[in-house]
Every structure is written in structure tokens, then in C-alpha cells.
Amino acid sequence: MLGGGVLGAYRHGSATLGGLRPDSDLDVLVVVRDRVGDRQRRKLTRELLRVSGRDGRRHVELAVVVQADVRPWRYPPRGTGPR
Numbered sequence: 586m587l588g589g590g591v592l593g594a595y596r597h598g599s600a601t602l603g604g605l606r607p608d609s610d611l612d613v614l615v616v617v618r619d620r621v622g623d624r625q626r627r628k629l630t631r632e633l634l635r636v637s638g639r640d641g642r643r644h645v646e647l648a649v650v651v652q653a654d655v656r657p658w659r660y661p662p663r664g665t666g667p668r
Contacts, residue, residue, distance in 0.1 A: 586629045588620040593653055610644040636649050 599605045621629070625627030629647075638644040 586623065586625060586632065587615065587617055587649070592616045592618055598646075609661055610646050613648070614645045615647065615649045616655070617649055618652060621649055 594615045595614045595616075596612065597614055599609045600611055626649075629649075631646055633647060636642060636645075
């Protein structure tokens, strides 16, 4: 769904800090080249909700950031909240 625009996908949170418990979710950070459009975001959300936490799988918490918004790092970082 994010196609060739994905520059990297990274686990973070308890799965990488040694605190993963049986009921912990998986935190995933995806860095993309271009902004994710509303239609693409809705489709990705639907697909994740379809499998996240089902049939014994862990819940997935996904964050997608545009590389230009986080590199170079600025504080506070840019956000793309509800429009």
C-alpha cells in the first residue's frame, strides 16, 4: 500500500527496549518519501484493523512519517493532525 515510497520500517517501543510482554502491542515506525494521501491512509488503516490483534496476533501501532519532516530533526516536529 505504501509501495516504493517506503524508505525504512523500524520496530520501536517495548519490542526493542526489552519490555515486550504477552499483551504488548508492536510499535512500527515507517519512513516514507512522500506524504500518504487520505485515501491511502484509510485503506492502510482498514487493512491493519483487519489483522491487528486477531487470531492470537499482537496489535500493531503504526506511525508513518515523511522523511523531509524529520530529517534534519527539528523541535517540535511537524505534525499532520486532522484537517
